[in-house]
Amino acid sequence: MATKIKIDSHLHDRVRAASEAAGYASVEEFVMHVLEKEVSRLAEAGDDAGVIDRLKGLGYLE
Amino acid sequence: MPGLRRLVPGGTVTDVGSVRSAGELPVVTARWPGMKTIHVGCGPDRPCVCPRRRDIASSRRVCLPRATGLLVAWAAALCGPSAGCSEEEATHAMKVIVLGFDGLDPALCEELMAAGRLPHLSALARRGSFKRLGTSVPPQSPVAWSNLMTGTDSGQHGVFDFIHRDPTTAAPFSSAAVEVPPEPLPIVGSRVDSVPAFGYELPVRPTTIKPNRHSRAFWEYLTEAGVPAHVFRMPANYPPTASAGAHFCCLSDMGTVDVVNSQGGTFSYYTSDPAEQESGLTTEGGVLYGVTVHDDRVDGQWTGPVNEYVAGAGSPEPVRVAFVLRRDPSEDVVTVEWQDQTVLLREGEWSEWRPVTFELVPYVTTLRAMVRLYMKEVHPQVKLYVSPFNMDPQEESWEIDRPKNWSRHVSDAIGRYYTQGLAENTKALSNRIFTRDEFLRQSEIVFQERLRLFDFAMGHYRGGLLFFYFGTTDLVGHMFWGAQRAGHPGVTDEEHQRYGQVMAELYERVDEIVGRAVERFPDALLMVVSDHGFCDYRRSVHLNTWLQQNGYAVMNNPPDRKASMNFDFLQTRAYGVGLNGLYINLAGRERMGVVDSAYRQSVIDEITAKLLAFRDPKSGGAVVKTVYDGRRQYHGPLRDAGPDLIVGYMAGYRGSGESAMGAFPKAVIEDNTDAWGADHCVAADQVPGVLFSSERVRVDEPDLLDIAPTLLARFGVAAPGQMTGRDFLGGSLALSIDEHRKTEMASVGPLRGNQGNTMPDGVKCYGHED
Known part of the structure; x- marks a missing residue:
């Protein structure tokens, strides 16, 4: 289900300029790609149990 | 035989064995000042073999390959690091020695000196000075040693704690080192980061590991100015940074991971005891494996690093190495076999370091590690402790030394040693895998390795700056400081009675080490420092x-x-x-x-x-x-x-x-x-460190930040502007960090x-x- 999100006109102008400079077919395509990348990055970092596990060998962490 | 003396620079050839056949190299017996006799070379009936292929049979044997073309390379390895390895380049008229003992506490030193138990430290204090040394905020070792190394505080060097957090993800991570993923390779309009091959993804560029410290260490300025620097086991220096200019050799310590990339190391414990299997481990730092004994035989697996090279693996599995433990039906003796290794152990016995090879990509990528085994019990239950898999110092691919063959050169001389930081296995004691006595035995192994390294360092030193670090005082301190007085919630009365003198006796051994340095180099400027003190927790x-x-x-x-x-x-x-x-x-x-x-x-x-x-x-x-x-x-x-x-x-x-x-x-x-x-x-x-100096310290409250500028000033090297400390031996007028802080606080209350x-x-x- 599609959802509308409002952004102010100043931000919209900057987003449009960035999407044109980066060679995207449309502003929508650019915004979707940026959001997907950011959500993936945050999800990976939040699930980085390996990093936490590797710290637990520190004797300081009882 | 001509040319042999070039193979033993600085040493004296005392014997040359006969050549058994054409193309063989002779066995040469040689002595270096301060070192025991070693044998160089191998023949068909010589028991010592190349340490790169098998265990070192003796810590004093170094072998040359039979191919003559490699003589030069091995001669260089014998000589020392490839950069500035000559005797002349490693020599300097001025001698400055800094001995670092992690967590050495000034109040306990004072008490023991008053009781006459620390004669060498007492003599050093009388000759020069003994003062409390201001520590870092917070007083954590990676922060404190970074302050000492760089002469700057965390705002400059970037180390704030053992554990940092990423503000963009809020995830905690180790402050020790950062992994820098490789940039993909641009190939034909695409960006390629790996190449698929036979079920594996082979990266086109390696991941690099960089220390998290952002300021330069004092030895970098010294070597640039032509002063040789020997830095043995510096904490918070993994991987060690290179240093241009004069002779420089360095081994890393605290912060150095084991092969599974964990801080403090991850031990393994194999037990057939149902009660232990059920209770499991109460804290992390190790893995408990339940095993079953069939006909006095246990089949198990060592668990190595995660294999990220396997293609399409959503959650990569670790590499495993199979082992077989065979128990004598009546005697308390076992054999443990894996790859081409067979170890014979009695109950209560520790093995030497033995190699383990983890194959990540067949014929392409192999990790060479090493392990020590402790046979805790043979009958009625099988209980086997396996140390963390340490990076093998015989392998040059690990980032634990500068120059790159230095760890191999050192281990050729003294044998393999714990390469991980925080080697004393406190987690094994916290998890009740070790008893307190077993922990002390394992700590003694670490300490003995460090003493052999200390002897090597003393024998190798020809002037310039020598820094040498001992971590045992800190980790034994964490586990036994509380036993000095009754009433600690984690210490029983019996433990207080039995272990109450452990710290005092350890400090006496520290004193002996100081005495050896003074005896060996009586005219050197000698400093004994610690990063912080101690108190009950x-x-x-x-x-x-x-x-x-x-x-x-x-x-x-x-x-x-x-x-x-x-x-x-x-x-x-x-x-x-x-x-x-x-x-x-x-x-x-x-x-x-x-x-x-x-x-x-x-x-x-x-x-x-x-x-x-x-x-x-x-x-x-x-x-x-x-x-x-x-x-x-x-x-x-x-x-x-x-x-x-x-x-x-x-x-x-x-x-x-x-x-x-x-x-x-x-x-x-x-x-x-x-x-x-x-x-x-x-x-x-509340927890200042110690500063003992063979020369008088001319300030009332020296600080960790003062060590680097003092060392630079001693060698006539100008301290860079970001170092905020003072030369406490020369009485420099540079504004100290204390003065900065006093000025600031005056304005804010x-x-x-x-x-x-x-x-x-x-x-x-x-x-x-x-």
């Missing part, structure tokens, strides 16, 4: 739970008190990560920051006041002595990367390990019943804090009297 503070109860932090739903970083950030104004760190959930900086920058200071002031007013319900005493504001405490471009507040606990208290990883245990404060019964992550003025360091139930922290 009797009460554990769950800072995030305190923040939650005081309305600054909210847990996610569903609540999970053990999960790391389980904050509802949209409702959290402040959170704790690391042993002393407290971060404001600042909008624009944090992942989901909600505190506007205009309100940052008011939140800080409010939390500070409440922390200082925080009372222990058990004793009524203050829990927090000082709250440091990061922006005032640190100086440099990285200041804002660190915590907003650094909690300086009263001696006897410490932030809990659970809260350090962002968890919310139920209680706010509780007794510390862990075997890790002493610590130093408290308000800094006195530092707020609690006075006194009374512990629960009126028991004073040992050795720290008001």
